[in-house]
Amino acid sequence: MTQAEQTKSQVAVSVPPHVRGRRTTRGIMLDVVIALVPSAVAALVFFQLYALMLLLVCVASAVAAEFVCYFISKGGFAHKCSRAGEVVKNWARQFDCTSVVTGLILALILPAYTKWYEALLGAVFSIVLVKMLFGGTGKNLVNPAAAGRVFLFISFSLSAGALLTDGVLTTGATYLSGTLLSSGSLSGSASYAEPVPTLLQLFLGNGVATAAIGETCKLAILVGYLYLVIRKVIKWWQPLLLIALSGFVSVCLAATGGTFDITLFPDYCLSGGLVFGAVFMATDYVTSPKGVWGQLVYNIALAVLTAVLRYFTHIEVMSFIILLMNLLTPLIDTYIVRKPFGYKRERKAKEAVK
Amino acid sequence: MKAIKGKRLFAGIHPAGRKISSGKPLEQLPPPEEVCISLSQSLGRPAVPVVEKGAVVKRGELIARADGAVSSNVFASIAGEVTDIRTMQAQGGEETFIVIKASGSGEEFRYPPLSDPSPQEIIERVKECGIVGLGGAGFPTAVKLTPPCPVDTLILNGAECEPYLTCDHRLMLEFTDEIVRGARYLKQALDAKRIIIGIEDNKPDAIAAFEPYPDIAVVRLKKQYPMGGEKQLVYSATGRKIRPGKLPADAGVVVQNVATSFAVTEAVEQGKPLYERAVTITGGAVNTPKNVWTPVGTPLQALVDFCGGEKAAPSKIVQGGPMTGIALPSYDFYTHKTTSGLLLMSAEEVSLSEPTPCISCGKCADACPMKLMPMQTDFYAEAGDYEAAAKQGGALNCIECGVCAYVCPARRPLIQSIRKTKQEMRKRK
Incomplete structure (x- = not known):
């Protein structure tokens, strides 16, 4: 029986409930898009046309790639394209904005010097290979944007940070607290000096080289975070736990080489792609655990792994860790089973009887 | 007693109340020309007819006798002639009906009233009069009055947490004293120590109506769906948790609907069998x-x-409330003892969107008042793996309140998956 099985008299018969909440998948995805707007604006401010190009290319190619996949899989080309119009109409009806979110996030986690064809390749890879081939929305195993980022990172070595000063794009080390990378300059421009940025600089993003255009301004991410929390799209504690725990573990790891310095804590928290990843990527519904306890385990594991790998590799590893934890998510969901209301462990119950 | 605040549920939803009929006093329906009374008025086996085709019956006369403990007696609801006993399609599948054509004589049958009854007499009378839980489950009340372990608390369920429905609200306002007297009979039958009545705080007039009674503890429940669910109500009113698969009696509690309590008073004091009830007819259409x-x-x-x-x-004809009621294809059905409402929902009120893929947002699990994982049940049930659906999603503990499907942004048919899982698991046992 389908949801809206109609009878002759136009009275619908379906399983209860007969009233529903107002939330839809498209609405949630639109909320995420709105939450990403501040970061996109910040990227446009810091990287101007470079950012504009990346945003346009990524979003457009992601949506286009999804459309092509849908068109082919629903038989748009069959019967000499006679059903093409109908397929396009269906696509528009079911379009849930998930590809817009993927394209936006991917653009925001790419460095400013990414070529247009690299961005396009990344977006197509994300949508076609990571999402649509696994069955589309809700069926992907890993976060499409993170996978696209890693794909580009490995294929084109996009690890260096970028900084736009007076219209000139310079590349340099991504500032990861305490570990400044030496990096060759790309496209002949001189690498900039490597002063340690102040906390305010880290927070606002001015004058700091980052390996991703959207990760620069923490203020913009914070605005997006608050919006998502107020709209109840994400749980408030997840990003906070991830960022704080990761920062703390980083401080502890740094202490193994010398003194324990808690003042480095905000520095660790704000540097690199940690904040952006924690707010927009680790909270991705499809690829993170479904239960609260699973989410706790997931975020703790993410935090610890990020801190540890940052310490040993000195590069921005957030996307890699997210991919790794995405793959562990089904395992977490299988083994951390929620106990129903009123459940007591057998042993405890026996004690209670005594 | 002065109302105290009930515990908040850890999860639940706040659907729009839309109690548009709450200001309408109860009215008597003029006796219909013909009634079709189903023999399946409660859980358990259908009752066995004790009248033949052609028999002349009075209003309130026994027409079918309970078959087994969880079955209930069925009575003629109008005076007239039995014209047929036939099997028809009913709300929940095929059922056998006794058709009575009104004679207009208005003759009534009553059992002798009981004065100062003993617990045994009360239970016997409740059973005789075919009283079942009028909240919707239709579990015979007499069975609930003989719990397997001692009970210290009787809870009256006046939550009426379903949107639209107002018949219990009206009953509480207009028949406060009868409900209280019924509760006292029930308490006596159960040998319980106290009576608690739980009423949602969107019915302050009903709460005020019960406050003057010194032996009734009134609990003002937070307006939250499904506050009227048995386990949720017991938790909110007493703080006790009923373990999975157990009855409220295991926690020392018996829950009865206020309408049931009213029916008990009528049965005891007037000897009136259960052949009519309050029904809310409402909706935008x-x-x-x-x-x-x-x-x-x-x-x-x-x-x-x-x-x-x-x-x-x-757009939809619903028998019962909008969260748990049954959608009907037409008006060609008949009320049961458990029918609490008839909703004619207009196009703006119902949601008819098609399901889209699950995005694992977890909103169903966050809202579930039984702490289950409906998305897991849906996922495995769709794949046909019902064992996993039951284990991973906890479907067997589901109370089918509909909260998960209400909040689902992907409009998944979660209740359907859960029911299918329960069915399949029952088959395997």
Whole structure:
């Protein structure tokens, strides 16, 4: 029986409930898009046309790639394209904005010097290979944007940070607290000096080289975070736990080489792609655990792994860790089973009887 | 006693109340021309007819006898002649009906009233009068009055947490004293120590009505769906948790609906068997929403006509509340003892969107008042792996309140998956 099985008299018969909440998948995805707007604006401010190009290319190619996949899989080309119009109409009806979110996030986690064809390749890879081939929305195993980022990172070595000063794009080390990378300059421009940025600089993003255009301004991410929390799209504690725990573990790891310095804590928290990843990527519904306890385990594991790998590799590893934890998510969901209301462990119950 | 605040549920939803008929006093439906009374008025086996075709019956006369402990006696709801005993399609599948054509004689049958009854007499009378839980489950009340372990608390369920429905609210306002007396009989039968009545805080007039009684503890429940669920109500009113698969009696509690309590008073004091009940007819597509005393077996068409007919063509006809009720394809059905409402929902009120893929947002699990994982059940049930659906999603503990499907942004048919899982698992046992 389908949801809206109609009878002759136009009275619908379906399983209860007969009233529903107002939330839809498209609405949630639109909320995420709105939450990403501040970061996109910040990227446009810091990287101007470079950012504009990346945003346009990524979003457009992601949506286009999804459309092509849908068109082919629903038989748009069959019967000499006679059903093409109908397929396009269906696509528009079911379009849930998930590809817009993927394209936006991917653009925001790419460095400013990414070529247009690299961005396009990344977006197509994300949508076609990571999402649509696994069955589309809700069926992907890993976060499409993170996978696209890693794909580009490995294929084109996009690890260096970028900084736009007076219209000139310079590349340099991504500032990861305490570990400044030496990096060759790309496209002949001189690498900039490597002063340690102040906390305010880290927070606002001015004058700091980052390996991703959207990760620069923490203020913009914070605005997006608050919006998502107020709209109840994400749980408030997840990003906070991830960022704080990761920062703390980083401080502890740094202490193994010398003194324990808690003042480095905000520095660790704000540097690199940690904040952006924690707010927009680790909270991705499809690829993170479904239960609260699973989410706790997931975020703790993410935090610890990020801190540890940052310490040993000195590069921005957030996307890699997210991919790794995405793959562990089904395992977490299988083994951390929620106990129903009123459940007591057998042993405890026996004690209670005594 | 002065009302105290109930515990908040850890999860639940706040659907729009839409109690548009709450100001309408209960009215008596004029006796219908013909009633079709189902023999399946409660859980358990259908009752066995004790009348033949052609028999002349009085209103309130026994027409079918309970078959087994969880079955209930069935009574003629109008005076007239039995014209047929036939099997028809009913709300929940095929059922056998006794058809009575009104004679207009208005003759009534009553059991002798009981004065100062003993617990045993009360239980016997409740059983004799075919009283079942009128909240919707239809579990015979007499069975609930003989719990397997001692009970110290009787909880009256006046939450009426379903949107739209108002018949219990009206009953609490207009028959406060009868409900209290019924509760005292029930308490006596159970040998319980105290009576608690739980009422949601969107009915302050009903709360105020019960406060003057010194032996009734009134609990003001937070307006939260499904506050009227048995386990949720017990938790909110007493703080006790009922373990999975156990009865409220295991926590020392018995829950009865206020309408059931009212029926007990009538049965004990007037000897009136359960052949009519309060029904709310409401929704955006009905002309004048009303609360109506309705004989069991009344054709739904008669109820709609009594309420001035359709205002607009309804998009959905629902028997019961909008969260758990059954959608009907037409008015060709008859009320049962458990029918609490008839909703004619207009196009703006119902949601008819098609399901889209699950995005694992977890909103169903966050809202679940039983702490289950409906998305897991849906996922595995769709794949046909019902064992995993039951284990991973906890479907067997589901109370089918509909909260998960209400919040689902992907409009998944979660209740359908859960029911299918329960069915399949029952088959395997």
